Amino acid sequence: MESLYTTNLPQFAYTAEQVQNNEKQVAEQLGFDLSEVMQKAGAAVFQYIEHHYGNHRRLLILLGKGNNAGDGYIVAYLAQQNGYQVTLVSFVDVKSLHGDALGAYLQCQQAGLAVCQSNDLLLQELSAFDLVVDAMFGTGFKGELPEHFGQVCTLVNQHDNLPVISIDVPSGVNATSAAVANNAIKANVTITFIALKQGLLTGRALEHVGKLVFAGLALDELFRDKIKSNVTRFELSQLKKALPNRALAAxxxxxxxxxxxxxxxxxxxxxxxxxxxxxxxxxxxxxxxxxxxxxxxxxxxxxxxxxxxxxxxxxxxxxxxxxxxxxxxxxxxxxxxxxxxxxxxxxxxxxxxxxxxxxxxxxxxxxxxxxxxxxxxxxxPHAGEAARLLGISNRDVEQDRFDSALQLSQR
Ligand SMILES: NC(=O)C1=CN([C@@H]2O[C@H](COP(=O)(O)OP(=O)(O)OC[C@H]3O[C@@H](n4cnc5c(N)ncnc54)[C@H](O)[C@@H]3O)[C@@H](O)[C@H]2O)[C@@H](O)CC1
Ligand SMILES: [K+]
Structure with missing residues (x-):
């Protein structure tokens, strides 16, 4: 089967808003609606789990209320269909789900998958699981984690031997600014969709993202062609290509x-x-x-x-x-x-x-x-030097490294 993800990351990165504002239009132009895109997202994550964590059969899937949770429900459904033992824990009342996330939840329900509300007993028993899937927050996240989310993230982070796969964005990381909330989850792998989010590429966010994997969901090329990115990612191999060839007689x-x-x-x-x-x-x-x-x-x-x-x-x-x-x-x-x-x-x-x-x-x-x-x-500048140049605190710089860099460049 064709691979639905790649570790070769795209060169251009985008804000969460750029992705949110344009994914629907790009999908429609290609003949998909967003619920189909959600199915593709879930399939890409499940395929990654099968390829890299295939012997981790007991999955704990942590869910919020938005479409990031919707992706998590699709992963749960696919895992259950393929013989995994799946435990779903929602940190919100499932009655508050709507739209595509609700559709994905109902798909699980029809397949007989029960959803537990977060409960302390379960959280004490993390050793009963082989892999955590973080589907609490994605590109919609801003600010600080609500307390009960923060508590579970802290607990998961303390379990060194329990791998975590974050869907799209590690919960607690701002996909645009790279600001990291207190107690944000630390993923081993983050699988991000459609377009690279700039907030996954710098600063303290790097400690939470782990290995970054990209799944274009068949939308990435059109998205890249239509939407102008303000952030370019460089790898050493690209920098090498940027250097002119030396003439033999140089x-x-x-x-x-x-x-x-x-x-x-x-x-x-x-x-x-x-x-x-x-x-x-x-x-x-x-x-x-x-x-x-x-x-x-x-x-x-x-x-x-x-x-x-x-x-x-x-x-x-x-x-x-x-x-x-x-x-x-x-x-x-x-x-x-x-x-x-x-x-x-x-x-x-x-x-x-x-x-x-x-x-x-x-x-x-x-x-x-x-x-x-x-x-x-x-x-x-490092963050401290940038803070001195801008007359703000280190924390202010870390809250939005891209904006700080932009302000410095405009002086
Ligand atoms: N069908 C779709 O629209 C698709 C959505 N995708 C997924 O959807 C995600 C984005 O979904 P959403 O826009 O629903 O957002 P999220 O699922 O990231 O966030 C859920 C909700 O949390 C709220 N929130 C933000 N910060 C908070 C805070 N500090 N405390 C408490 N609540 C907070 C937001 O208002 C939002 O309603 C992407 O990251 C991706 O995983 C992908 O599946 C592609 C298709
Ligand atoms: K997530």
Whole structure:
């Protein structure tokens, strides 16, 4: 039988809203209604279980009230039909189900599958199960988990040997912003449908997603062609393809010259690592401008580097004039030596500037960014540095990493 899922993830990612607002139209254009799409979603998850957890015969399926639960009911139905022992636990009154989720529930009911309401006794007995299917919340989730959902997620997370498959999105993860609710479930595998959700790709969400698997449900290609994505996912293999081929007769002066500025007294490591990374990723020439005390340490064992001790910032001029890309910040520090270099650089002309680490700290303290004359700038903040640059808390950044990145790019 044809595989209904793949571990080769698409390149483009979308918000939950983009998927919700467009899946119906895309499905209809292909001649499906959404209840058929739900059947396909359930079938893809069940096929994954059969292929990868086929000897895990006792399934616990945790259900909410929306269409994510609808997918869970379809998985339950298919598993029961194939001889699995299935226990369904709903955290809402099944009377509140409606639409396609209700249809999927009725399909289970007709097949004789009973649904338990969440009950403490059952939750104490997780060792009676081989696999948990998380169908509590999907793309509809925002904010914090209601307490009784959070309690069961915590319990499941504590059972290290109990694998969890999350349907579409791990419950408690916001599929758009990558914000993670308290007590969100930690999946071993998340099988996501139709289009990759951007919130599954970054930050703390990664710890909850586990292995990410994609099931296009036959809608993915049309969806991708019709809907513009604002988030592109890169894998190393794609980055390799993006690098131009080297001519056989190429020589180092034709392959770019990176200048790495940083490494204060006693902090040679970061600038050495960034310079070495530039060499390894293919730069023809790499120069380092660092504290004079670091020259020997930076050069040690990496004799391709051209290392310059900087006593006075004007010494940078000759180096910048030769560089095609300048990196400033790794191990730069915050003292007078570092400040002088930073100030000088902010008035210098260079085509491309990567600002990292202490460079970002200086940038956060500047009342205005004096690098406006530059044509290309790349900032590489972690969440803490991004928070400083935006004048917000780390938590605020983690609540929406995409929006934070967008705000930074617009400054
Ligand atoms: N037939 C369909 O529409 C299809 C739906 N799909 C599934 O449907 C999912 C989306 O379904 P829904 O839009 O119903 O949403 P969910 O099933 O993700 O969420 C259910 C409900 O939870 C509520 N909710 C959100 N945050 C909450 C919070 N913090 N506390 C309490 N309640 C909260 C929402 O208002 C929503 O009504 C997808 O993730 C996917 O699994 C797929 O099966 C494809 C087909
Ligand atoms: K889920």
């Amino acid at each position: 020589y180092k002066n034709q392959l770019g010259h990176v200048l790495c500025i940083g490494g204060n007294k006693g902090m040679a490591g970061a600038i050495r690592l960034s310079a070495e990374a530039a060499l390894r990723s293919g730069a023809g020439l790499v120069s380092v401008a660092t504290h004079p005390d670091n020259c020997a340490a930076v050069l040690q064992g990496r004799y391709e580097l051209m290392v310059h001790g900087i006593d006075a910032e004007h010494q940078l001029l000759a180096l910048i004039n030769k560089a095609s890309v300048v990196v400033i910040g790794p191990g730069l520090g915050q003292d007078v030596w570092a400040q002088n270099i930073w100030q000088w650089m902010m008035n210098a002309q260079c085509l491309r500037l990567v600002i990292d680490a202490d460079g970002l700290n200086f940038l956060a303290k500047s009342d205005k960014c004096t690098t406006d004359n530059l044509t290309e700038r790349v900032l590489t």
